[in-house]
Amino acid sequence: MTAIHNYRQALAYIQRYPAYTPGQTGNWSLERLRGLLARLGSPEKKFLSLLIAGTKGKGSTAAISESILRSARYQTGLYTSPYLHSFRESIRLGGDPIAEVEFLNVLRELRSYFETTAGLTAFELTTALALFTFAHMGVDIAVLEVGLGGRLDATNVVTPTVAVITPISYDHIQVLGPTLTAIATEKAGIIRNDAVVISAPQVDEARQVIEQVCFERQAKLILVDRDWQWQAGPSALDGQTFTICDQLYHLPLLGHHQITNAVTALAALAGLRERAGVQISNQAIADGLASVTWPGRLELLQQRPYVILDSAMNGDSAEKLADALVHYFGPRPITFIFGASHDHAVVDMLKALLPLSERMIMTASAHRRAEQPEKLVVMADELGYTADSAPNPATALDQALAAATDDAIICVAGSLFLVAEVREAWLRRNGLKLPPLDPKDLY
Template sequence: MAMTYQQALAYLYSLTNYEVKAASAYAPQFFDLRRAQRLLDALGNPERRYLSVHIAGTKGKGSTSAMLASILRQAGYRTGLYTSPHLHSFRERIQVDGEMIGEQELADVAERIRPIAAEDPELTTFEVATALAFEYFARCQIQVAVVEVGLGGRLDATNVLQPAVSVITTIGHDHMHILGHTLAQIAGEKAGIIKPETPVVSAPQQRPAMEVIRRTARRQAAPLHAVSQLWTWRATCHSLECQEFTASRHAGRDLWSLHGLCLPLLGTHQLRNAGVVLETVAVLRTAGLKIEDEAVRHGMASVRWPARFEILGSRPYFVVDGAHNLDSAHVLARTLRTYFPGQRPWLVLGILSDKDIPAILHQLLPISAGAFLASSRHPRAADPLELQQLAAAYDVPTRVCDSILHATEQAVAAAGENGLVVATGSFTTAGAAREAWLRLHGRPLPPLDPHVG
């Protein structure tokens, strides 16, 4: 009897899962590339049957991946997209041409992998999921895979790839207990995806991070494309639906200007991500891919990437954002000031216990009208009573709720029709708040996973 989707999820979650229980160090005893490579070797190396783009970074790697995949689809390439984490269903992580892997398709590939993976009991959930994605992409006969790193880079299971181009988005402070406490240490792990003689595109970085990337690229004889030295961009106007901008490549051999680009992902940080995408497209063109300007234009305009300053509705305005560290909380606060000047949002807030909670609260509470605190469904979710104790230092009202749904209901009531609600603190909070808002408005829910005990 064929494996079911629920059985496939139960199998994946039965493995060591560092998304649920964090590893104590970024070291081979926890993250061993050889495990992932042995599994892929046994599967016949599906990851070698298509061109790939490998994307690491602290901030923006998901948005960057989504933009690039959208452009490649518009250019006519059958495109795979592998990202993490998911908001509602594990299937979101594995997409081909914008469509999630089907439930039975995932189960079928899991059934193929399970007996092979059983030979190595140390394999983790992410390592098997990565092999599953690569095998599925091969079965779908994709032409290009856009692959987001799960954690770090150097020891991440995705680092088995030999990509056409490596991409490093903005590096900041996150997962510091694993990756290191300085930007240079964190950058060293991210730069671990740089391959010998393989082009690497880097977002604008702070100096310590950029120095590490330059040094690593030089050691690997990898051509470095530093976006800050190659591109300029300028927003021309913005609304709650999209932002328009121009971008120009003003250095190097290939000059390139694009005017009137429309991007539905909001915030100035997304323009930086767009600059990284444009330089990646330039590199892929050099590698022989035919990507016309119109594909870039339509790909940017049609990209969808939920829970990144996503405005679900109005009366009150309801924003969902996966900000979960100091840097992303700072960007969220800045973007709120840009798009909702003078408004103080009511927060629906749930944060994971291993994050820098005081730093996140310091960015968000001073600009808020109040916060409804709840525990998300993640096993590492912080106790909302502890959040409330830390929030006492700020002159804003807080209330502990027994679920994200109840927190959402109360925040919407407090905001009134003319107010603003922002649900944030983690991607699990963002996902639960999206579901809560849809339920409150009688809207269809996205595909949800069955409960796995």
């Protein structure tokens, strides 16, 4: 057995495991991971948990929930994917990425268990590692973002204290199915018998699936748009306000959809209070909302010219991005830096963004699933628009900034992997400290 001496070797070790997704095999189940966790002492049973599925907004909802719980002085764990810059961002303790030494120690401790679990995938490995770490470090409450789907996702080995489903739309149709009913059925797979379930606002087709599953499993369903009332307040480039339960809150995240994510998080925390007695004061809510950070989601990097990053990666999220850009900047022409994974709804995204564009620069991240820029140019042409191309995100940023006036708007969208590379290039350009950087395709 080759020793793992450092963090880089640990990442290389994870990359040895296959990056399978549930749609790639006909007999996928969670029994392999359940068996592994049983041998580890069932760490997933040693803390309360929020399990968050959905197509968009699940990461933001998870980040908001964790920030509020931390402000309420609970020991928190946060498990999200994919990560922006460093794998360690995926596993957070008390809001901070897991330390390299802690990650190494846990991986070494669990390695023999991993290597005696036949067919283990990289995402199953990292999920087991996260759950074990949370239990080992004495986490009170873990907030877990589903990786893909829900029913067969590795995170679904947890029996959540509260299950949350954020807005469902078309994505990963090759894996989850071609209809909203099929996709919603997979997402609703996180619902347990007699559970508390929080659903963000949904289109009718998805909502009906969630309602039916809750009825069949005798789960208590809270529909955020039916059971919670809130009022959006003023919104500017430094954040927005909203009122709920006669309390005014400030949220630094941009975009009206983030208020919906915040209310969904508040509903989930109310579910924790109902099921587990978790107490959170209004001050903790205010502090948690005001301090939440979630980079790469309508993130304003600079002004003069404006540079905005957003991880929109399907048609619905691209429409929300377009709405937000018009809200904050009015009907002004925008230079887009665009790149997407080949398995995402690229045409739907382009239909939402191209009408706002003055210039579209197509590029590709280094991720293995990135679509070739030349193909993206052809897609734009077929929609009646001309687009340029750049060989990589850093070059695309250079081109956009070189042509920009002080009042220009540059927006980066289409893929979190693209956003990460542009963010890193921008930090380098400005002589700012780079975060730890890891390969973007561990799983």
